[in-house]
Amino acid sequence: MTLTGAEIDHIAELARLQLTDESRERMVEQLSAILDHVARIQAVDLSSVSETMHMGEEVNRWRRDEVLPSLAVEAALANAPDSDGHYFKVEAIQEEQA
């Protein structure tokens, strides 16, 4: 199968990745080749097979509902590119409508 440039743009938007023209071209070619390869699972009869949703044999893991020490605010903010008081600071979330 061949992905189109428009499909690549759509996936990149979902993944919040800004692609250069060059990497967009490469994605079209390489993702198409990988999807061609993995397509072999389409031919397998799976009518009586259930999905593996997790690897564990545990069912529920309970703990007491009690407050335990956690990361101090200063430590949690120490790696932030931008912060203000006890908050992470980001750019404007709402954009002006034209």
Place this chain on the structure above:
Amino acid sequence: MNGLRTITAMAAALRAKEVTPRELAEQALASIDRTDDALNAYLARTEDRAYAQADEAARRLSSDPHAPLLCGVPIAVKDVLTLEGAPTTAGSKILEGFVPPYTGTAVGKLLAEGAVVVGKTNCDEFAMGSSNEHSAYGPVGNPWDTSRVPGGSSGGSAATVAARTVPMALGTDTGGSIRQPASLCGVVGFKPTYGRVSRYGLIAFASSLDQIGPFTTTVEDAAITYEAIAGADPMDSTTSSRPVEPVLDGLRAPISGMKLGVPKEYFSDGIEPGVREKVEKAIAVLQDTLGAQIVEVSLPSTDLALSVYYIIAPAECSSNLARFDGIRYGVRIQDGSLHASYRATRGTLFGPEVQRRIMLGTYVLSSGYYDAYYRRAQKVRTLIAQEFTSVFEQVDALICPTSPSVAFPKGAKSDPLSMYLLDALTIPVNLAGLPGISVPCGLADGLPVGLQVIGPRFADGRVLQIAHAYEQATEWHTAEPEIAQEVKG
């Protein structure tokens, strides 16, 4: 390194007061200085911390006759594992300058034993790759031939142990990232059963597949490390609550009479002749010298494993890596609005392989494709695991090559799919959550070949026992690259 190459040798020398923890740390750091221009195995050295830990270990050794074997032993840690206060990048530009505020469980357990961390090792970005060429900080050289790759993604850990700078380095294995570089560098690499080692503090790539394990020069050292890091952890609900069996006790038990399966699908035409020859010789040693019974078995869905993996792993990766948005940690590239900054940060700072896998994962999880790709892959994963389960009703363990090839020249695999195919023999083990180990089984044209031993879930002790028996019956674990002679100093 005074000829001290192993955890056990160092532990004995420390107890005999022939050497101090500080001297061992100094020697490890000096040997890293001598070799790292050629190897590029380290992204950070933790010198000050190492000396403080070494001095603490010295005090403990002098006062506690039952101090753990790892007490005072220098080790290294793959840069996807957090160590409080030490820079951690996961081989990515997006985490440049990140200093984790906490230490992960496996590393924390080693510190509690008194191990001395001398540095963080280079790896493929977010552990995605099979050659270490996808590190944002340059490729690692293979100690046997620095123009060749060490394998990946834990290439720095494999290379530093192969060069004998430290006796143990932690790695992580999602599709072969411990076993394959161990094979290509001629050292022991052990991936425990999924759920045996806590993933808390491991920067996640694919959470249902990732597992932490050691690189060492002997199987005994791998067993020592496994006993130190295994066990249930309230910080990781996927760890098993089954008690951890003591693996060192049974390590030396004979394996005569054990049934070892040779899966015919793991000996396809894609295996290099040199690799095939060495593995066949190893099988003969297991049979003729050690008295194991060799049985041919079949795992018919083997050729589907790579496809399943390259759906499930990217799907989990695209979800896990959503957290890298330039807001709470790492680097941000401002671009006018929050939305534009997300795109610019991720598009600029993630490398090509990571972007490829995020794109692939986003696609297979997106509306309209989820059923055809992700859901089907999860079902085929069940088939693959069931085939292992039924084979393990006939045999005690499986033996096969670890990697279809020896170390290849840097730059030789430019096409992503050809790189992915290198993991064909290790990936099924992750999909089924099994324990697997690679042990050196010879040199093909001067480059190491690895023998893989695979066991049923939670038979970690049996896998180590078989690998140890093979190792002790041969001399391959003593083969060292020339660069290790420099280290000896």
